Amino acid sequence: xxxxxxxxxxxxxxxxxxxxxxxxxxxxxxxxxxxxxxxxxxxxxxxxxxxxxxxxxxxxxxxxxxxxxxxxxxxxxxxxxxxxxxxxxxxxxxxxxxxxxxxxxxxxxxxxxxxxxxxxxxxxxxxxxxxxxxxxxxxxxxxxxxxxxxxxxxxxxxxxxxxxxxxxxxxxxxxxxxx
Numbered sequence: 001x002x003x004x005x006x007x008x009x010x011x012x013x014x015x016x017x018x019x020x021x022x023x024x025x026x027x028x029x030x031x032x033x034x035x036x037x038x039x040x041x042x043x044x045x046x047x048x049x050x051x052x053x054x055x056x057x058x059x060x061x062x063x064x065x066x067x068x069x070x071x072x073x074x075x076x077x078x079x080x081x082x083x084x085x086x087x088x089x090x091x092x093x094x095x096x097x098x099x100x101x102x103x104x105x106x107x108x109x110x111x112x113x114x115x116x117x118x119x120x121x122x123x124x125x126x127x128x129x130x131x132x133x134x135x136x137x138x139x140x141x142x143x144x145x146x147x148x149x150x151x152x153x154x155x156x157x158x159x160x161x162x163x164x165x166x167x168x169x170x171x172x173x174x175x176x177x178x179x
Contacts, residue, residue, distance in 0.1 A: 022070055022077045023049060026107055033090035034107035037097070042067045045102060052100035053084045128152050 004010050019025045023039035023046065039045035043066065050059040058064050058080070063073040070077055085093060090106055097104040108116065114125050114137050126140040141150035167173075 017075045017078045019074050020071050022074050022081060027081055027085040029085050029090040029093055030087060031089040035090050035093060036105050036107055038103045048100045048102050052096050052102050055084060126152055
């Protein structure tokens, strides 16, 4: 947000195939779901990723054997990785990547986020009771303080629900309020 606010312009999103580090990118899996791999030390993780994706012949390929070579040949490598990830469902890839010590995470849809066990456990999504509509999920609180925990206590008031109370508090009677 700093650049657009300072320079008053937006920067176009870089295409995935132009990634300077294809090991820090997102990929679509066989089931149409996406995952992100996030290797900020790509030379260290390259052998692990090759093993996980069962493409160890790429490990010493001169096009991809160093971070600079992978960057120079990003388009080709992203195409290869796209094809590999398209062979299995996201959950299967996440298990394989974790087993090999790779850094990966699902890219969740909004429906997946509101049902995510960790998001629910951290109360990022909360269920609130509402007399008009029943229970509803809402975005929770992005912070948590041990001495003063955030909590949802009451629903937002309906239009005019507390008008009389506020008027009385201000010393304005019904007759004065209507004039």
